[in-house]
Amino acid sequence: MSAVITSKAPPPATGFLGFWHTFRRNKMAVVGLFMLVMAILTALFAPQLAPYDPKAITRVTIEDIYARPSAAHWLGKDDAGRDVLSSFIYGSRVSLIVGFFASMISIFIGGVIGIVAGFYGGRVENLLMRFTDVMLVIPDLPLTVVIVALTKPSLFNIIFVIGIVGWTGTARLVRSQTLAVKERKFVLRARAIGAGNLHIIRYHILPLVLPLLVVNTVLIISLAILNESTLSFLGLSDPTTLSWGQMLNFAFTRGAMSAGAWWVLVTPGLGIVWLVLGCTLLGQGLEQVLNPRLEAHHLAAGPGMVARRLGD
């Protein structure tokens, strides 16, 4: 009658090794990870990789302005006669730093709001989700522009502003996952052994929300990188640091177009595309890698559900 039907899918390998095993076979994820690792290595070893010091004060002659690519300067020079390749290499640092830290802020705010709203429900949930909806309808870009313009456009402010603007999607995603997880029987069992809310969130909700959060983080990073580039392109960048958006801004405002200096435009543009593409590939790949594992956990509950229908 209620015979146990075992699932045909192979049980998911557990632990990090199991994860790595499935990850390796996902092309998208591997390519995305490779692209990101390349960018991170470039940023880390910028002083070793860059042929020139972009901050060094050099004497500039008229020939140096928008000089074409040459053997000495592979990607030519910009309007100030600086080596574009060197600026490009150093510029990767800002994109990555902003992308990483801003997304940490977003993920933290979104994760906390989503879990608290989903877990506690009731008026707390109502209030938090109202707030999220309000944040969601305010367009991000004008909001960031206004806040950054009002404060000093320092690296810290930019990270902060991008971070506190980009959490709404995460909050909604995490809330819906929390709602689903908290109804599961093992949460009831945890209550039955005397566990309190914090224990349940820490040991029973968070671990099942985490895979989703990891996937989301990678996508949030790419959004943060794009946001930073947009802000610097609009001239709202930390004047003391070099970034790709800023390179684009200088190129546009200082006549690179009319000078036909395409290398000044294409180089930072490709850098941004590379990072965003890498994050997107990794994120989507991770989703494919982690999702069947989540489903396998569900499958673990599947036979029971079938049995319930047959048995009751």
Added chain:
Amino acid sequence: MSIIQVQNLRKLFPTQKASLWQKEEQFVHAIDGVTFELRQGEVLALVGESGCGKSTLALTLMGLERATSGHIFFKGQEVTQGRGRDLKQLRRQIQMVFQDPYESLNPTMRIADIVAEPLMVHGLGGSKAARMERVVQALEDAGLKPAGSFLHRYPHELSGGQRQRVVIAGALVLEPTVLLADEPVSMLDVSIRAEILNLLADLRQSRGISILFITHDLGTVAYFADRIAVMYLGRIVELGETAQILQRPQHPYTKALLSVMPVPNPRLRRERIILQGETPNPIQLPTGCRFHPRCPIVQPHCAQVDPEWREILPAHQVACHEAGRRDNNE
């Protein structure tokens, strides 16, 4: 001596009737006036069709659902509306085994952590090593031997029966006085049901744990319950010693349940009583006796007067106007 006493317990769940004109609040009468006691060291079976309120009763006993009215006493102390620390203390002494072993274990936790969790929650077990020792002991007591080979596995690597043993081990580490077993074998393969039942019977023997054993199948309890309570639509309609209930059932509903139970000896087979109609929904309960629309011996006054809970034979209670009347007894 009674360890849990329940008096006139009710649990209503509010629902909204989706009406075109107005929102009318209605109530599901999940438990509707239940009175019984669970005695020290006994196995009390709670039998009833699915949806009659058995799980809700178990959850309410643990404070996992809040009683709408009535009283629950644990070792003489009222615990009905307990909160905070009292509730946590109660949940150390009363443990529950759930129906669905596939859903009641967190898929991301290892068996060792699952069984150690109750100790952690209550701050028991001392050092990590000492705690592990208790975990191993509980796993072996629950029949998972050698325990070492299970410690680092995840729930999906175990069979249904093994998982149910893990749940039982998790309940045992706290050395509870009461175990509420909510249909613990109904989702398991028939071949392993007896093992789990034997395990529970052993635990009662060796540890003197009182067990409230919930089931929709009279057959599974016949040989290991001391007493049987029969539940219908949120109320216990008959309660007595197992042998009494099985041999001399008084309530027509109990008689109907027994008559469709497979009996090994065909000479003992009774005439099957097939109940008419469906179980009424627990939102609009029938007037009078809740069983009267389906009752084979229904009398006119049954539709008007709710029968009271009376002792019909020594230690044998029933809620039926007609039970025990000469013309209804064979």
